[in-house]
Amino acid sequence: MVRPMIQHCTTCEPTRNKLAAGANQPVMVYLHPGGFYGGSGAKYNYTNLALKGVVVVSVSFRLDMFGYLSTQDDVIPGNFGLLDAALALEFVKAIIEDFGGNPQEITLFGASSGASMVSILTLSPLTRGKFQRAIIQSGGALCPWSVFTPGRTMNVPADIALALGRRLNCSLPTAGSKEDVSRDLLACLRAADVHTLVQESVAMQTQDYRGNMIFIPVSGDSFGVLPETPEKLLTKTAELVAIPTIVGFTTNDGSWQVPDAEDDGVSYLEFEFIINALIATYFPPSNRSEVYQRVQKAYVPSHAPSLAPVQLRTILINIATDFSMAAYIIKQARLFAHAGDHTGSGKKPGTFVYQFDYRPSYSADPLWHGVGHADEKGLVLGLPPGPDPFNYPNTTAEDRFMAELITTMWSNFAKFGDPTPQPFDWPEGLRWPNFGASPDHQELLLIGVEPKIQKFARNESVVVWTGTSGMSMPSSCASSTLHLGALFCAMLSSLIFSKFSFL
Known part of the structure; x- marks a missing residue:
């Protein structure tokens, strides 16, 4: 649509x-x-x-x-x-x-x-x-x-702009300065029909970037x-x-970032997978162990494996609320x-x-x-x-x-x-x-x-x-199919995929 x-x-x-x-x-x-x-x-x-x-x-x-x-x-x-x-x-x-x-x-x-x-x-x-x-x-x-x-490597605006140009079949130079490429891209975009621009922009976000916010x-x-x-x-x-x-x-x-289509919470296996996938996606390897320990200390009680699925879901809501x-x-x-x-x-x-x-x-x-x-x-x-x-x-x-x-x-x-x-x-x-x-x-x-x-x-x-220190900030996580939703779309197994919906 x-x-x-x-x-x-x-x-x-x-x-x-x-x-x-x-x-x-x-x-x-x-x-x-x-x-x-x-x-x-x-x-x-x-x-x-x-x-x-x-x-x-x-x-x-x-x-x-x-x-x-x-x-x-x-x-x-x-x-x-x-x-x-x-x-x-x-x-x-x-x-x-x-x-x-x-x-x-x-x-x-x-x-x-x-x-x-x-x-x-x-x-x-x-x-x-x-x-x-x-x-x-x-x-x-x-x-x-x-x-x-600067310094972030996910959903880089200049790369997104070029990707949109490729969708519109823009002829861009392979040599010359970055500004030369940008000027040719701008000329191509200005020549395009506005409805085509909207269609390709929406398609790129939903198909290529899995619902992430890419124009920010x-x-x-x-x-x-x-x-x-x-x-x-x-x-x-x-x-x-x-x-x-x-x-x-x-x-x-x-809360709306936490997928639970069946309204019955998440298992402990799913809970741990989600936390580790989040950390692996948004933090560099050198920091992951430190961040995992911080998350465990701040949010996860020692008896978490015995918690009910809805209680684990509540912890994920707290994490999502604080993180985003x-x-x-x-x-x-x-x-x-x-x-x-x-x-x-x-x-x-x-x-x-x-x-x-x-x-x-x-x-x-x-x-x-x-x-x-x-x-x-x-x-x-x-x-x-x-x-x-x-x-x-x-x-x-x-x-x-x-x-x-x-x-x-x-x-x-x-x-x-x-x-x-x-x-x-x-x-x-x-x-x-x-x-x-x-x-x-x-x-x-x-x-x-x-x-x-x-x-x-x-x-x-x-x-x-x-x-x-040294954290790698995520590029999008709200008002769209944001960080957790996009993360699930990209990483969860078919078993979890069938259980969760992506907001």
């Missing part, structure tokens, strides 16, 4: 309440999810937030090969989708007063790959000063699926959107202009918390971390998925659709309570840079603290029916994935 796509599709769609005209309200600009290859900002109604006294702007941008094809040189530098988002921010800043918005109070927010775009743009010199706050939901620039960085942001682009790796930009605290940030993940953010999301989200939060405020105000901006722990009643995922990937998104944006944002049909009182809670905190953050400013008496006594740079001072908000503050207690899992 070919996804409809147009080449020039940067759009901004504002949503406001009736009182917004001339009201100078804070602005929230939303970047939608979709694995950098699909999705749209137009599928949500944003009423939940607009009724809280903010103007919401949804942005659409180039996706897939049109957004992220790269030859890793100045000919096709890549990151066009990010450049679209940066341009959209300039446009919003220029015209939002006509819609009752304040151009000096812009919060950029997004979920999944949209969250990674937000995270990248908080680091980009190109968008410095274009927005004042950020909300990063279930994603981030450090997540291993978000950005292709790259570091070192000549546009200057991402001039260095996110890691380098984040560790340059002297240059990093930190802004108030909310960042977080769901309790079972990685939580560990890197926490690392970025720590680096943001460590960064000083270089805006001249003398006040250090807040970093607020959450763990979303509520499964919406309308979730269509299997129950064992728990609180799945970006489950908070619908409550924030207004899903499922309906005329009354807090009284949808087929929802519960708890759903409506959670929608009220999270939209109140998100809109407060857009207004004040603090999700629970004082006085904040609902829920009674709730005060979301800043996340500290040191593990001894790191508290997060567990967002559930009974929200509560708790210390982040999984520091060892962060070290497993982000603290190993």
